[in-house]
Amino acid sequence: MQKSLSLLAVGLSLLAFGAPTPVLAKSLKGAVCASFSGKREVGISHVWYQPYSASRCFSSLSTCKAWLYKVQTAYPLDMDFRPCHSR
Secondary structure (H helix, E strand, O other): HHHHHHHEEEHHHHHHHOOOOHHHOOOOOEEHHHHHHHEEEEEOOEOOOEEEEEEEEOHHHHHHHHHHHHHHOOOEEEEEEEEEEEO
């Protein structure tokens, strides 16, 4: 039961940042890829910084740009990214 819940949590978190499409797109010739790293501030009384880093490939440029916009909005501090480009 615990393993099922943890797999579900991982699946939902990947779904939030567009993983199902990139997993399939890696095998496609002409996939559109981008990479991102950044941080966000977490906490109220004790502030700490949560890092996030990912490289993803998508089947379309619009999907790639939407993912990149989403992660830039969610992790606005110390951003470093490579814009969407064709493979």
